[in-house]
Amino acid sequence: MAGGERESGGFGVTGRVSIVGAGPGDAELMTLKALRLVQAADAIVHDALVSEEIKACFPARCQVFDVGKRAGDAASTPQAEINALLVRLARQGLHVVRLKGGDPFVFGRGGEEALHLAERRIPFEIVPGVSAMSAAAAGAGIPLTHRGLSNACTALNGFGPYLERIRWDALVGQGGTWVFYMAKRSVEAIVARLLAHGADPALGVAVVESASLPGQAVHARRLGEVARNPLPPLGAGPALVIVGPSVALLEDLNPMAGGLHADVRAVSGLSEAAR
Amino acid sequence: MDYLPIFMKLQGRACTVISGGAVARRKVELLLRAGARVSVVAPALEPVLAGWARAGVLEHRPAGFTPACLAAAAVVIAATDDRAVNRQAAQAAQHRGIPVNVVDDPAACTFIVPAIVDRSPIVVAVSSGGRAPVLARLLRARLEQVVSGGYGRLAELAGRFRSRIKARLRDPRARNRFWERVFQGPVAELALAGREREAGAALAVELEHAAGRAGIPGAVWLVGAGPGDAELLTLRAARLLQEADAIVYDRLVSRDILALARRDAERIDVGKSAGHATLTQAEINALLLRLARAGQRVVRLKGGDPFIFGRGGEEQEALAAAGIRCEVVPGITAAAGCAARLGIPLTHREHAHSVVLATGHPSPGGAAALPPVAPGQTLVVYMGMARLPALCTGLLAQGLSPDTPAALIQEGTTERERSAVGTLATLPALAALHAFRAPALLIVGDVVRFGCGREAGSERSAWTAPAGVAAGVPRGAPAEPAHLHVAPGYASLNDRVAPVAGMPPPAVSG
Numbered sequence: 001m002a003g004g005e006r007e008s009g010g011f012g013v014t015g016r017v018s019i020v021g022a023g024p025g026d027a028e029l030m031t032l033k034a035l036r037l038v039q040a041a042d043a044i045v046h047d048a049l050v051s052e053e054i055k056a057c058f059p060a061r062c063q064v065f066d067v068g069k070r071a072g073d074a075a076s077t078p079q080a081e082i083n084a085l086l087v088r089l090a091r092q093g094l095h096v097v098r099l100k101g102g103d104p105f106v107f108g109r110g111g112e113e114a115l116h117l118a119e120r121r122i123p124f125e126i127v128p129g130v131s132a133m134s135a136a137a138a139g140a141g142i143p144l145t146h147r148g149l150s151n152a153c154t155a156l157n158g159f160g161p162y163l164e165r166i167r168w169d170a171l172v173g174q175g176g177t178w179v180f181y182m183a184k185r186s187v188e189a190i191v192a193r194l195l196a197h198g199a200d201p202a203l204g205v206a207v208v209e210s211a212s213l214p215g216q217a218v219h220a221r222r223l224g225e226v227a228r229n230p231l232p233p234l235g236a237g238p239a240l241v242i243v244g245p246s247v248a249l250l251e252d253l254n255p256m257a258g259g260l261h262a263d264v265r266a267v268s269g270l271s272e273a274a275r
Numbered sequence: 276m277d278y279l280p281i282f283m284k285l286q287g288r289a290c291t292v293i294s295g296g297a298v299a300r301r302k303v304e305l306l307l308r309a310g311a312r313v314s315v316v317a318p319a320l321e322p323v324l325a326g327w328a329r330a331g332v333l334e335h336r337p338a339g340f341t342p343a344c345l346a347a348a349a350v351v352i353a354a355t356d357d358r359a360v361n362r363q364a365a366q367a368a369q370h371r372g373i374p375v376n377v378v379d380d381p382a383a384c385t386f387i388v389p390a391i392v393d394r395s396p397i398v399v400a401v402s403s404g405g406r407a408p409v410l411a412r413l414l415r416a417r418l419e420q421v422v423s424g425g426y427g428r429l430a431e432l433a434g435r436f437r438s439r440i441k442a443r444l445r446d447p448r449a450r451n452r453f454w455e456r457v458f459q460g461p462v463a464e465l466a467l468a469g470r471e472r473e474a475g476a477a478l479a480v481e482l483e484h485a486a487g488r489a490g491i492p493g494a495v496w497l498v499g500a501g502p503g504d505a506e507l508l509t510l511r512a513a514r515l516l517q518e519a520d521a522i523v524y525d526r527l528v529s530r531d532i533l534a535l536a537r538r539d540a541e542r543i544d545v546g547k548s549a550g551h552a553t554l555t556q557a558e559i560n561a562l563l564l565r566l567a568r569a570g571q572r573v574v575r576l577k578g579g580d581p582f583i584f585g586r587g588g589e590e591q592e593a594l595a596a597a598g599i600r601c602e603v604v605p606g607i608t609a610a611a612g613c614a615a616r617l618g619i620p621l622t623h624r625e626h627a628h629s630v631v632l633a634t635g636h637p638s639p640g641g642a643a644a645l646p647p648v649a650p651g652q653t654l655v656v657y658m659g660m661a662r663l664p665a666l667c668t669g670l671l672a673q674g675l676s677p678d679t680p681a682a683l684i685q686e687g688t689t690e691r692e693r694s695a696v697g698t699l700a701t702l703p704a705l706a707a708l709h710a711f712r713a714p715a716l717l718i719v720g721d722v723v724r725f726g727c728g729r730e731a732g733s734e735r736s737a738w739t740a741p742a743g744v745a746a747g748v749p750r751g752a753p754a755e756p757a758h759l760h761v762a763p764g765y766a767s768l769n770d771r772v773a774p775v776a777g778m779p780p781p782a783v784s785g
Contacts, residue, residue, distance in 0.1 A: 021607075027510070028511035029511060030509065030510055032505070032507070033506035036506070103607070103615075105611060111620025111622075112620075114620070115725060128612050128615040134499070134580045134582065137582040143587055145582070146589070151634055152633040152646045153631070155630050167650075170649035171649070176633075
């Protein structure tokens with residue numbers, strides 16, 4: 001590609017960093033560009049959210065750094081160290097791919113890394129990825145916006161400490177669909193706060209675990225039912241909580257979630273379930 | 276093309292070769308392999324030809340050339356080292372309408388003999404039109420490596436099954452798909468590895484499977500095509516485009532993306548573009564049902580993500596109600612695509628704990644278009660270009676500061692991308708001055724001032740140029756300056772305000 005020559009020529013011996021969204025986990029939901037960059041990378045610095053299937057696409061000769069961060073995990077690498085690692089690798093003249101689950105700019109902290117690189121004059125680019133909310137919505141059959149039901153969608157950080165920052169009154173007033181990322185251990189707290197701030201108990205709440213991955217699971221209730229009928233405990237995968245009027249469409253749409261990649265028997269089961 | 280390559284049936288037909296030398300032997304050999312009855316006209320034969328003549332493999336006419344030698348020949352090849360004799364033979368053949376080849380004399384030929392890779396029944400012929408026979412031979416050598424002997428076995432196997440498959444799969448489209456799968460899947464691998472018996476068994480299983488599926492109605496994939504750049508398509512979307520029978524697409528789907536689709540897929544534009552007849556949502560739903568019920572594999576391709584302002588839910592509902600199989604393939608929504616281009620993080624640990632995606636399109640009930648925005652939220656407005664001044668005024672009326680940073684990006688991630696950065700107070704005038712048009716995305720919030728990803732001259736990548744980065748990061752500073760970007764065609768970050776062709780330069784305050 002002509003662009004490649006210009007890039008290396010223009011930047012001399014300094015390397016560069018591509019901050020790349022790897023999508024929700026299913027390797028087929030990577031973009032064509034992400035795959036191209038990964039396969040040409042000199043070094044890859046990746047998250048815990050990057051799946052094994054995606055790691056299998058890494059080229060053999062490339063340096064790989066796992067800086068995985070999981071909520072509350074002591075083994076994770078602090079952001080400052082990740083920033084420093086990116087700078088060090090780029091200054092060795094390498095083309096570094098910083099691969100992040102989902103999209104780098106939606107709860108991906110890509111902005112902090114980009115800024116750190118910019119301040120050190122290291123060339124970088126941001127390559128968007130399919131965000132977890134799109135994958136969860138597609139997998140569960142919940143449109144995040146839907147004519148007549150929801151004309152906005154708000155994505156929030158659902159990880160425990162961040163719940164304090166949310167202005168719940170304002171959120172409930174906004175309406176639309178609310179998507180809480182990293183909400184695995186906060187499902188009950190989220191439901192309780194929404195109800196306490198006047199959310200309609202008839203609104204649907206869905207927990208989508210491991211969206212797009214083989215272990216994908218969807219559990220749904222009405223907000224007002226959760227106290228009596230708690231959502232089942234979750235497994236090891238990342239989880240998203242979706243709350244809003246369009247979650248009610250699940251009853252109609254969820255049977256489709258088995259997907260077309262399933263075999264003939266499963267498919268016929270699907271159309272029965274669709275009744 | 277100087278010559279039309281055709282494959283000629285010579286089984287049992289008379290062919291005449293003039294000359295009994297070594298060059299003639301190679302031509303005789305080819306003719307014999309094609310099943311021809313060969314007569315060699317020459318006073319004497321070289322030893323191999325002589326042996327074949329004695330064994331009755333060919334007929335030897337021990338004489339010089341006379342036109343009478345050509346009687347009833349299907350093809351004539353003259354290979355003597357006497358140019359005059361060759362020309363005489365060529366003339367006589369042409370006179371009788373017999374195709375003739377003269378070795379090393381292209382001008383006298385009515386056909387030429389290509390370099391051949393023979394993996395019968397697969398045969399590849401290469402010709403340089405007589406200009407560079409050595410090059411043709413080298414190409415043949417390469418092709419011999421690519422087209423291994425296994426391809427002959429694979430074609431042989433396919434030939435044995437052909438009539439059975441035609442009987443079981445009556446729909447030509449289904450047959451086509453079946454063969455595509457067979458020739459690229461495990462059956463082909465087995466045949467290429469020389470495991471013909473297993474390949475045959477696998478082919479039979481595939482056939483049963485395909486025949487079992489044949490009665491199943493079609494299916495629809497609601498596929499997000501991403502923000503515009505074809506490289507931001509997911510691998511799944513790209514694969515489905517290659518497998519689709521029909522593609523139903525929107526105005527927001529670019530030509531580059533459609534170029535990735537299977538060549539013979541039916542393409543249906545249901546795009547809503549001003550001045551053109553468009554389909555209503557109900558008509559689109561009906562179209563999807565009709566195509567799926569006809570057994571087609573339909574890709575419904577939408578800009579961005581199907582479930583974020585893509586009306587995918589409505590289509591999925593209609594399909595579910597009709598019992599049609601449907602799968603949603605998520606895509607990169609415009610907010611993520613445009614944010615990446617401008618280097619604007621939609622969420623930020625300190626400055627944006629959440630992001631609201633809203634539409635500038637008034638809802639059918641006429642309700643307030645934009646939801647109230649709380650501090651610490653990023654607001655992204657889709658389809659807001661037509662009402663940009665009213666939207667900004669509405670946000671100010673909500674109590675947002677006129678200094679709130681705001682960015683507008685038109686046709687983000689495409690080659691026609693343009694963007695402008697200002698504040699809620701300045702952006703509408705900036706957009707009007709530079710004639711921004713739909714489709715455009717509005718991003719409002721403190722994170723806009725972090726925008727630092729900038730062009731380095733390439734139209735497709737968003738590399739930052741090191742020289743100007745410091746100037747490009749108005750960190751913590753009030754976002755007063757109005758920036759305008761037009762891709763491609765601006766070079767460095769020091770020059771963040773790029774002139775738009777034919778327009779006055781934008782007002783830069785600060």
